[in-house]
Amino acid sequence: MKNSSRTKPRKRACPPPPLHSARTYVRVEPSKIGLFRFLLEAHDNLGVFTVTNRFTGILQLRYSPHLRREMRAFLDAAATEMTVEIVMDPGGAVSRPRRA
Template identity: 70%
Template sequence: MKSSSRRRPRKRVCPPAPEWSARTYVRIAPADIGLFRFLLEGHDNLGIFTVVDKFKGILLMRYSPHLGREMKAFIRQAATEMELEVLPRM
């Protein structure tokens, strides 16, 4: 009998747990906060956000530092759906 030539899947090495979360502040229209939450939830486990000022639409997004590239891509994509401004660090 011939043995199966199937390869074993590679083990995925998870990066070590970060000591701190990466943070990004964004400003959107207050009416778009619900849409922003919906879009972020569609990108499973990418990050979470807190509403810092609901009247000005300022959000604090927290995410793992190793997901920085994915978060920037999400922000670019969300900017096509709504007016979005990335704020300097506070």
């Protein structure tokens, strides 16, 4: 008889709690801020955001630094629904657009 012992894959070890939050500034169309909020909430509240400038659609995303990869994946997924632009300088000097 075949050995049927199956081992469960190990869960990823939780890192120690971070001392600070990671921040990323993104720009979305002002009319799409509500949609962005719903998409972020649908991803198990991966992070929170604050509207920095409601007229230009600049948002400040705050999230745990060990979830950086998941946040990038979320931004790529959100870019399929709307135009999401990562803004390095909120003043508008350097930016990298992400389009659907």
